[in-house]
Structure formats: structure tokens, C-alpha cells
Amino acid sequence: MAKKDPTDLTVEERLKTLYQLQTALSGIDEKRTLRGELPQEVDDLEDELEGLRTRVQRIQNEIDEFQKAVTQKRGEIIDAENSVARYKAQLDEVRNNREYDTLSKEIEFQSLEIELCNKKIREAQAKIEEKNQELAANQSVISERENDLDIKKGELDEIMEETRAEEEKLKEKVKELESKIDPRLLLSFKRIRKNARNGLGVVYVQRDACGGCFNKIPPQRQLDIKMHKKVIVCEYCGRILIDPELAGVKIDKPANPTEKKTRKRAIRKTSTASSKKAADANDME
Secondary structure: OOOOOHHHOOHHHHHHHHHHHHHHHHHHHHHHHHOOOHHHHHHHHHHHHHHHHHHHHHHHHHHHHHHHHHHHHHHHHHHHHHHHHHHHHHHOOOOOHHHHHHHHHHHHHHHHHHHHHHHHHHHHHHHHHHHHHHHHHHHHHHHHHHHHHHHHHHHHHHHHHHHHHHHHHHHHHHHHHHOOOOHHHHHHHHHHHHHOOOOOOEEEOEOOEOOOOOOEOOHHHHHHHHHOOOOEEOOOOOOEEEOOOOOOOOOOOOOOHHHHHHHHHHHHHHHHHHHHHHHHHHHHO
């Protein structure tokens, strides 16, 4: 059988299909609501872990840089000590005071270089110790967050496993229904649904009011809705309005107040007539 073109559907068929689509989407929303804040919590934990791992990597890089600096300074100390030993050996061979003063200054300079290198090494080692403590603290936090993430993922997977089959069926139904709806109307419906707080883009009239925002609908507009001749939206919230019967909802009609009033009057008249008859009977006695 050839697939019916969405543009060939009557307004009533379009509205009915839209409401079925709304029902299916609401079902999916309900399944997702069962997950609560778990998906967001999982995402937050994953983002936090990524940030912590980046921080740990940065700290490790800093530790490596300090260790390289320590190694470099130790190499400079060895070079300076060799220079001092060489200059001291040359002191025994000097021929005048000028050479002696020059060698003495070189020995003093290299000694100061050794002291400075030792100072830089102590500072770097202090930084390494500090960074190692920071690294251990962050690794401990990472371990805790990984445990939390495993627990949250387990809970989420359990809930999703329970609802996955039904949710997949609803998604298939949504695809099928969307293919039956005119693209422009479908786009409008999705935009309305996105802006609606409760995700309802199509609602039926309840007690003469919009089923979404509960503002009163004029009688003439209600009559237009029942006629199914055109797509009508709520002038307050913008949701698409349909007749309860089209949505398959039975509305209990309130009792006719005129009928109730007439019945009361009839009872009152009967009571009056009975009293009169009793009085007449007493008079006859």
C-alpha cells in the first residue's frame, strides 16, 4: 500500500497524529525522568575527573622540570669543584701577585657558584616535596571520584536497562508518527514543545480552559476547536489545542442546574399539597 502523503491528511488526522506523537514523547520524557539527576551527575564526575587528571599531569611535568634543574645544578657543582681544584693547583706555579690574585678570585667565584647551586638544589627539592604532596592529594581525590563514578554509572545502567526496551519502542513510534506529519507543522510543534516547561506541545481543553496554562478559552474558540477545521493554538501559551474527544478522553458532563432546580420546586409543591390535604382531613373530622 502506498504511503499517504502528510499534506493529504485532513486537519483532524493531523491533530490526532500530533497528539499521538505528544503522548509518545511524553512517555520518553517519563522514562528519562526516572533517571533523575544521574546522567548529569555522571557527566559532572567525568568532567571533574578530566580536570583532575589534567592537573595531575601538570604537577608531574613541574616535578620533572624541578628534577632536571637539580640534575643540572649538580652537574654545575661538579664543574665548579673541578675548576677550584685546577685553580688551586695553579697557585703553586704562579710567578707574581697579579696571577695569584686572579686565581684567588676565580676560586672565590667558583666557590660562590657552588653555594648558589646548592641553594637552588635545596629550593628545588622543597618544591618537589611540595608538588609530590599535591600530587598525592589529587591522586587520592581521583581515586574517590572514580569510585563515585563507577557507582553512579552502575545505578544509571541498571535504570536504563529496565527502561531501554520500552524507550526504544517509543522512539520507533515517534519516528513513524513524525513521518506522517507535514514538516512545517512538525517543526512548529517541536518549537512549541521546546519552549513549554512541561514538554507539552499539544493539549486538550479541560473545563473550558487550556490544558497547558489553564487560561479560559472563549466559547466560540472552543467551538472552532471541536470543528477540527484548522490548527488552533492557545493565545496565552502558544500550545496547540485539541478537543478532548479527539484525544480519546471522556469528560464527565456536570448535572443540568435547571433540572435540579425544577426538581426541588416539584418536591416543594408536593409537600405543600400534602399539608393542605392533611388540614382538609382534620376539618372534615
